[in-house]
Amino acid sequence: MRQDPFANLDKKTFRQAIIELLESEYKLLGSHKILELIANDIVELEYKYHPRKKTNQFGSLSWISTSDQNNKPKLGQKREEYKQEVIELPYVTEEDIELKRQNVSKTEHDMIRIARLTKAAKKQGAMLTVEELAAIMNRSTATISKRIGEYHNSHDDVLPLKGYILDMGRGTTHKKAIIELYEQKVQPPDIARKTNHSLNAVDRYIKDYERVKFLIRRGISTTQIKHMTGRGASVIKQYRKLIEKYHPEYFDSDNDK
Template identity: 30%
Template sequence: MSEAPFRKEYEPQLQRNLRTRLVNRFREKYKFMGGEEITQFIIDDILTIIEEDYRPMQMMRKGQLLWDGILIKQKRKPGRALSMKETLTKPIVLTFITDEDIEKLKSGAKMRDIRKDISERITKEAFEQGTVLNLTDVSLITTSSRGSVSGYLKEREAEKHIQLPTRGRIHDLGPSVTHKADILRMRFNKYTLMEIKRRTQHSTESIDRYHRDFDRVALLESKLSIEEISFVTGMSQRLIEEYIHLKHEMLSQDEGLGG
């Protein structure tokens, strides 16, 4: 028996879906003039984005939430010139509260300590999913002020001797070179690359870049002015000044140890 009758009867059922509705919307409401292939390509791209938003929800557990994390790898260099509209993000799942948190509260733990746990946990979870959170993200999730969140993160870092992977640190958005200095001090004190990565949550590429930049400044300091070093290297004068200060700090430490 020919397949034609069955196809005629059942084929329309395959067209009753979101893809068809979007194709019709493009053609009828937006008067899209692109051909069938281009239209389908655009629709496939839109459906992929929708799937990325909904897929994590199927795997969420009690106490978790869906958030838009800022991708670590951007097409343009991250910085203040890159607006949030131009910044690439992706949906991630964060664990806001756990049974362990509730057990701690039941035992009389202070809410400040729980918020420190949450702040540490979600910054790490975001990083593990290829994204970072900024202080505003963490403040919204923990219903705390940015100042309080900054305090939570600093206290936790001091308690555990670690650096948490916030956006300011990973994308070098902070006003100072603090995290770079910490990495370079670790190198000076002969920490292994794996230990530096574990403590700072930085990639090998970032650590190598800090080392190269520091070495360039250290080499040029005796030959060029700060303005000239800035011109040659493309680094800010402030950053160069901090690298030079760090160099002399390390030299003094080495001399104090009899090196």
């Protein structure tokens, strides 16, 4: 029978070492729940008085990634010209051990790990890529991209990936999320917070969307809108779908779909 690689990891944590010390050396026998609470309090005190250790704990991974202080890359800019940030990622955590114990599906576990890794990186001023996540998690880029799509389909936030934050590539996930929130009457500052974008970026997407919406209402075709706005066909089509969803009255049988 194949052994679960997560089976014994919870026996090697700092928290578990405290529990064993209290039992073996201090002879504090009795309710295991009480010992767990004491251990939790000691761990929190350790983090409070030695905060640096919280970023370099059990199962952490040192990584160098792109700083979120970079702007959208210029044409021909080399990867090595990006500002970099050294970060500590929560590679294997007690949450992973518990999820395995609960027999959470591999797909769900992957989504949880991707969200945890990308958000931890952003909190430390860095932005992970799909390729980096694939290397860290030992998955193909296709699998990581699929999991990211599944996450966005089931959550109302946008993962702070490099491509989304710097508006790189052909994907329109971040634009869609921003406009969905806008159409739901969420205020731009709250949209910026939820989607890990600057307020300027959010305002820019809303302005573009409103331009497209105005032109569609005037009966202008997708091809014409592309030329008039200078935006790509994929972006125009994405906005058009959103307008169809929230403003179906703008369309009639004569409009170019």
